[in-house]
Amino acid sequence: MPVGTVGSVKAMSPLELNEIQAQIILGNTYHLYLRPGHEIIQKAGGLHKFVNWNKPMLTDSGGFQVMSLSALRKITKEGVKFQSHIDGSYHMFTPERVIEIEQAIGADIIMSFDECPPYPTTREYVEKSLKLTLNWAERGKRAFTNAENQALFGIVQGGVYEDLREKCALELIDMDFPGYSIGGLAVGENKEDMHRITAFLNPILPTHKPRYLMGVGTPADLLNNIANGVDMFDCVMPTRNARKGSIFTRNGKMIIKAARFKEDFGPIDPECTCYTCRNFSRAYVRHLINMKEILGMRLTTIHSLHFYQELMQMARLAIQEDRYQSFMTEMLKVLDNII
């Protein structure tokens, strides 16, 4: 899922998101609540109408941003009091309030409010935090009144501790959510821990419901975690890196500012069918990125998001044709190359 933090996948138009065949985009509840405010989005007729996107949308719970962005936060059983990272104003997120906000925003898939432990932290903290997350999931589910139009997912927390992850998953499964998110990863732990946790959760989570790994990741991360049963991902990496000139391709990462592309008049990827590769050269994109031109950021973003979508299309096909393992092995050989 391309990430549209404050209601726009950075540098992209809805038209271009359709062209790269994005099926679903994400909005951040924390950001949308602060600006423009969920009441305005509701008055506009919901987030789809406000941003002019008529395919599925998902909002996260704000738990991660409250942990990583807000200036000051006080966590109680009731919820989290925090200061806006924009203007220092005080706000309170409770599980009920977050559901109310997400209902007003109106995405198709929404998240329970969770406590997202920072990393590294103590097992003791994660244990205590987990109790909050489970209690908040239950309270959020009770407050939720729009099940005909929105699917509310529960978020599995538990840090890098398998027994805590299992406990959390089982209790959430008992609450019977239509989908399960895996939160609290990609927060600083190493890749082995991340893969160990998704592999561990794979046989526990129900196979007939979607699993969403929050905030992940590189193309290689996606492939590795698909092997561990994950269905959905979101990450700002393709868009954020693209704006800085680091482009994902099927042959590895391309640092377009490199001097070797100065007189390279071929496309970023000759086999790619995106607008950028059909129309512009490496030399031109390099020039635009060096000049900090908006079009440069647009063209690299289009390419990288197109590549992510295509990678997922290839993965789905490989799964259908029962050759995922060999597909992944082949792809992993080149994805981390620098070209």
Added chain:
Amino acid sequence: MPVGTVGSVKAMSPLELNEIQAQIILGNTYHLYLRPGHEIIQKAGGLHKFVNWNKPMLTDSGGFQVMSLSALRKITKEGVKFQSHIDGSYHMFTPERVIEIEQAIGADIIMSFDECPPYPTTREYVEKSLKLTLNWAERGKRAFTNAENQALFGIVQGGVYEDLREKCALELIDMDFPGYSIGGLAVGENKEDMHRITAFLNPILPTHKPRYLMGVGTPADLLNNIANGVDMFDCVMPTRNARKGSIFTRNGKMIIKAARFKEDFGPIDPECTCYTCRNFSRAYVRHLINMKEILGMRLTTIHSLHFYQELMQMARLAIQEDRYQSFMTEMLKVLDNII
């Protein structure tokens, strides 16, 4: 002409420029010479290919940028030695060198190298400067070897002095250029002086050749100068202002950040047919501009350039239907409004 300073009309793609029916875009010789360098553009097959634009293009002479941007300049009969505003490196522009650069860049319409006097300045300076401009126009014309593919315009200088303007225009007409530019206006003089000079030049310049007023202007400036016989304009105003949230419309200027648009879910201009007005609300565009989102700058730029193109289409029609004066009078009543 939308301005594509370093080879990109800021925030726009070639696709979008086609959609707003841009017929010709401009590139700045000074900027393109410094980055990416005219040799690279030539190796790419010329500016059209490099930036993927298959309609007409125009390059200016660099005279204005050498005056306004370069860190240090020394003007001699031979040409101008100047320091790059980017890295302080030393460069020399002579009339021959500028023609060589513009031939390498390969725009359809190119400009003679001129000395653009700053404003305010003395009559003495303008007189001396004019001699250089006329001499350089002649030298540039002699150096020019690509008349089958490119049209070289002469630039009328002479500040706010009618006799100097006349002298310059007559000498350039003697040299028989396929078109004439009016330079050295919109450099700080008042509007009355600008209109006085274009009105003065109107009966002097040949009617069967295009006249291009460089670096102008607001919608009202365009209309007033069309009345004085001008055919072509370029200005960064619609794009630069748009990126800051100041939008031109047929009802006046809209400052989209204004709080009154916070819950305004109508389009910027209900009668406008641009991508922005067909798909997005004032409230959304306002939110994007406040958040400094690239899409916000894209949407305001699309609208403002579309409006400029449409204004020129309306002006052409009014001229054809012999009702230009009344069309202009009506339009001028609202164009400077703030809405």
